Amino acid sequence: MTTKNTIVERVADFLKRYPPFQFLAEESLLKIAGQVSVLYYEKNKSIFKEREKNHGMFYVVKDGAVRLYRTQDSEPKIVDICDEGDLFGLRPLITKEDYELSASANEESILYGIPIDLFLPIALEHRDVSNFLIASFASNVSDPYSLEESGKLFTEYSVERNSEIFDLQKARYSKNILTCTSDTTIKIAALKMEHRGVGSIVVTQDDRPLGIITNRDLRDKIATGKFPISDEVTSIMSAPVRCFQKDLSVAQAQLIMLKNDINHLCITEDGTPDSKLLGLLSEHDLVVSFANNPVVLLKEVKLAKRTKRLREVRLKVAQLLKKYLDQNLPLSQILNILNEINYAIAVRAIELALTKMETPPPCKFAWLALGSQGRKEQLLYTDQDNAIVFENVVEEDYERTQAYFINLARLVTRAMHKIGYAYCPADMMASNPRWCQSLSEWQKQFSVWILEPSPESQLLSAIFFDYSYVYGDTQLVTNLSDSILQKLDRNTNFYRVIAKDAIRSPSPLGFFRQFLVEESGDHKDFFDIKARGLMPLIDAARVLSLQHKLRNINNTAGRFERLAEVEDNNKEIYESCSYAFKALLKFRTRQGILHDDSGRFIELSTLSKAEKLKLKRCFKSIHDIQELLTLRYQLK
Structure with a gap:
């Protein structure tokens, strides 16, 4: 009879709840779990420092929280807070280099140290795992608390860059390729392109690609009179052609096209021009792959002539939101991207309405x-x-x-x-x-x-x-x-009045740290995350921002981050409030998508223990900010 190692099984059960371990087979998980180092850190205890030699492992937060920071002007600047299930310290795994950030326990924490030498071969065997890790490392974290869930797929980048350059889905290419032989005249090739309604033709020999002719070649070389249309296609074709194997990702295709200033890639058996042509990938194919890309959606909005078209875009935005949540894109970036599109929709609706006046x-x-x-x-x-x-x-x-x-x-x-x-x-x-x-x-x-x-x-x-x-x-x-x-300078009592509003809903936890739920009505025994979680933070950020006369910062998380800069003595409270707000808003959004409603009222019995713990951790920030308001505005 085989004796089971319960500790190893418990570690494996924990890991399989989180990416990228959820992609692994049980055998691989147990192998990793058997070699995991279980590490305990007291609050503020250092885990590693900037430029410290790597430990030969990366880390997963089992319990507690870890802060990642870099030193700027002799002061620590928080980059991220890692919560239960989050990965950190990936640099040694991906680049075999030493740490660029410092890490320390934000509270009493238990970590799992995963040996790199053990994990790397397993990761390379699983595409989903390696893709996840590569995309995680491609992240460029720069703002405090910009990652609500670190070690995930994406981090800080602007809407302009957000063409999903790190999208790891496979590129779809056309297998029905228009081809011709090298002795075909330019005129015949152009007629074939016109008949098929395509913008390119591949010149082949024995099913291997020799070159390619595109509409641009016809424009630049024929319409200008440089070559007569009676010449053979070899006189104007682009050669040699750029080739790749069939399993390339959208990201790879986009990078190759950008690097080589080309609009087409030939797909061949071995990725070279010396093997059989299998298909053709065009820039248009990439645009189709990016159907829900924000840049494409913004263009659709600007070109929309009817409200119906804007509604179609808005439906795509809903799909984009779900996709980004599934990919664990930081909430700050989800907000930036989706609000750009929402604002563009509103602008276009106004423009169309003006034409009807x-x-x-x-x-x-x-x-x-x-x-x-x-x-x-x-x-x-x-x-x-x-x-x-x-x-x-x-x-x-x-x-x-x-x-x-x-x-x-x-x-x-x-x-x-x-x-x-x-x-x-x-x-x-x-x-x-x-x-x-x-x-x-x-x-x-x-x-x-x-x-x-x-x-x-x-x-x-x-x-x-x-x-x-x-x-x-x-x-x-x-x-x-x-x-x-x-006007605010003429009645400072106004701050006290609206501060009272910010503390009207007490901490979401009762005396025994139980969730305060609705006692009556349609949502009896449900937890109101808007009224008890989000609104106290929104109201607090508003009154404090008005007092400091902060302009052009309406976002709640952004307000707290700015407040952390202007009130250094309360920096920790404000930064934790920013983090808590983004975590709660993301949680509400996930619940809304899951139940196809506003996500406001949550049935607590449907939450896992880990989810409840994360919520409770956020509620400490609400208690702290309400205490600050009570003292500052003498509300008791």
Whole structure:
């Protein structure tokens, strides 16, 4: 009878819950688990330092959390916080080099050390594992807390770069290739291309590629008169052709084309021109592969002529969101990418609505996004919150001017509704005359909210103080912001009023560290992650940002990160709040996709122990920031 090693099995059971170990067979997992080093670190204990010789292993967080940081100007700058199941210290595995970052226990932690010599051969045998590790290492982490879940597939890069250059899916190529022999005339080759409706033809000999002719060759070499069309194709073909084997990835194909300034790749049996031609991969094929690429989607938005087309793009955005969550792209980047597209959709909806108006706008105006869209935190389908501010006009023209913009807003909000953004139940939309006003009227409105705070103004402050510019005249928005900041100096008690709002929902955990759930209603016994988790952080970030007069930072996580810079003594609290907010928002988004709803109410019984622990860890930040607000604004 074989005796089982329970410790090894427990390690294997833990590892298989997380990538890339989840891709491994049980035999490989047990082999790794049998060689794992179980390491204990007290809080703040160093694991490794920058430029320290590698330990011959990389690490997985079993319990606790680890902070990664680099030293800048003699000060530690946090790069990442690794949580349960996260990998770190991958540099020795991928490049066999020493560590570039420092790592230390953020709290009491248990780590698994995975021997590199044991793991590397196994990783190379499994494509999913090696792809995961390569893409992880290709990440370029630069901002504090930019990774909610480190050791995952992607990190910080801009929307412009986000053409998924590290996408490791296989490139799809055409097997139905148009070919001709070397003695074919250019005219015959061009006629074949026209008949087939393609932009290239491969010149072959014995099924091997000799060269390629494209539309560009015909334009540059024939249309200019450099060569007569009676010449043979060999006189203008590009040779030798670039070739590759059939299993190349989209990333590889894109890099080869960029490096060699070409638009086509020949796929051959052995990846050289000396073997049989199997297919042709064009730049167009890559674009098709990137159907849900943000750059492609942005182009689709700009070219859209109808609302229906924008709705199709919005549906693709939902697919993109799910894909990015599955790939564990950091939430900060998901927000950046998706909000660029969401804003582009809103802009295009406004542009299309303007074409339907009988006359151009009577004066300058600006369209504002409010609430979650204004904070650029809108991921799941939510309702619309928007407003219009227009240029001051003489009194006799005010009613007519306002009517024009209300009609415009109705067209826009109707289009947005068709695209997939529900009407606001409270009618906080630009089509409501109350939220479609001149600059001076808006200034008066904010003045009342600030100087004469009331229960209604507290409610509206949570929406209207998070506005951001979408379309129109930017100076109007700047003038409005200037006016608000000036008014805040005249009533500092306003901070205390809205700070009370930020602590109205207590810590999400009860006395015995149990989740506080809804006690009645349709969601009895469910946990409200929006009201108890996200809103306390959103409200706290808002009041503190207003106090410090932070401009052009509406995103909650971004506000906390900026606050960490201006209040060094509270840096740790603010950074932890930024991390907690992004983790909670990602969790809510995952739940919303899983259950096809808003993700707001969570059935706790469906969560794993690890998920509950992660949530509880985030709630400590809520308690800390509420304590800070209570002391600062003397709320008790």
